[in-house]
Amino acid sequence: MDDEPKPPSRVPRDFESLRSTIIERKATMPKRLAQVAAFALSNPDEIAFGTTASIASASEVQPSTLVRLAHHLGYEGFSDLQSIFRERLRDRTLTYEERLVTLEQSGGEDEDANLLSGFISAAGQSINRLAATVQSDTFSKAVDILAAADTIYLIAKRRSYPLTAHMSYAFSKLNIRHQIVASPNGVDPETVQFATPKDAAIAASFSPYAAESLGQAEMLKERGVPVVVITDSAFSPLASNAACWFEVAEADFAGFRSLSASMALTMALPVAIAERRRKLGQPKSKKAKME
Amino acid sequence: MDDEPKPPSRVPRDFESLRSTIIERKATMPKRLAQVAAFALSNPDEIAFGTTASIASASEVQPSTLVRLAHHLGYEGFSDLQSIFRERLRDRTLTYEERLVTLEQSGGEDEDANLLSGFISAAGQSINRLAATVQSDTFSKAVDILAAADTIYLIAKRRSYPLTAHMSYAFSKLNIRHQIVASPNGVDPETVQFATPKDAAIAASFSPYAAESLGQAEMLKERGVPVVVITDSAFSPLASNAACWFEVAEADFAGFRSLSASMALTMALPVAIAERRRKLGQPKSKKAKME
DNA sequence: GGGCAACTGGAATATACGTTTCATTTTCGG
């Protein structure tokens, strides 16, 4: 009955602590309690909005079990437990989509503002999609390859060029030897010829794929240089040549595709590479430093 | 009593329609109804989770007024109205922060993944902040200035250079005459000297401000060239020289600041300029086309 | 395998909730 006298372990007052607590204690819980606890974590919104009756039938337990779970976790009752699930939704920061609706409405007929909000929205969508689909193992593999490289060749033309521009800056700051394949005097093919299998490359290209980028990536592949690819689909001609590749689905607006997601990726890469090298005693970057 | 027989105007079933409906009809509503309707729009979470009693006291009306509002809008009762506010929270897509917590937990000790999620998170924060703080009038003013310009000079060094790189691409695609102030052979000061008061410039720089950018912006200002500035605070040395300026607060991670927000802004600018010129009979871009 | 504690299901209960009702006040046209 008096389950709650638990002075040692404090009761979680925010969703994340509650989540950990449940995961931690689930193994030692009675069957029905564990059952409804699992349901709660996979259907948090159901707990937030439902009633004891509705949740009970959805999770196939008795309403009383919900109260028992709450007591078991140290809460005063189901309502107390429920408040945690509600707080989670309550103060959630607005998504930009929602903010932008407000912006659009306040702006009224202001076409400029609509344009701006459109691009902001596209950027947000891209970021969100990246966050949802990121495969961390692909990222790790890319870092493996690039951290082992002597020189990293950077290939990205036209719309994707800003990615290269930023990576070049970051690599420089981090003492990582690299070479942009974008000369003003047309010696790109020759630049690529200098690459050896001890080097590596990052190639970014999105539909419609720049012919130059494809050709250069192809050439590197033939020379045995591993190429890390950032592109927009599995059907990209770049993907087939890749040692590993990222699929980044950028949203577009007014015909201009966002670069936000790719940019986040290309910001993370240099730092991750530097970090990896630091751990391994920086076999490459040290060399680069000396010259 | 029978308020609801309103076959013509359908009852809004999603939050945004409800919002519009309320805004539209607020003027013709009785005092108390308008009062609680306004409260509902500014405290939607309160409606979603509160009870008639709690909402009534918070908005300083009687509980019955809530039911009256619901009926007035055509709902079956308060609970029906409340469900709209709940749906809004229910299916809201997760914020990346939340997704990334999951990513971090699933990734466990994976440091690479943490780095990546950090950059994604920083990008998302930047976008969100921009969405929240955008002043559309500043944007309009910037477009006014730039649409009237003969040639647009682009100034952004080092970390901000990708912004210029993208704008140059977009301007080219849109047939807008521009000049990047970033020559490989050190003639930037001379380039800037060509500018006249009929031109305009976009300068982007963030702390620590690149001395070159400051100097060139200053020089343009002295020559009477209006400068649109993108920077990170009102105290930026660039802000004082600006014809108009944007404050963009980029989040940073691992010492590298995100460019997502500024990038969204610099994507919107060229399109907005092109659009403005199209409306005004493209007095400048036509000229640029001919030469 | 017996006995005890823990767990579970289902009904009982007190409460809090949304809603309705009605008296009072306010608004506005004549």
Place this chain on the structure above:
DNA sequence: CCGAAAATGAAACGTATATTCCAGTTGCCC
């Protein structure tokens, strides 16, 4: 300024809700 209609405040009402209680079942230790 009067009177009808609308709007409002306050209390009463029925219902659905969270919670408790108790009987039945399961699991486990001695």
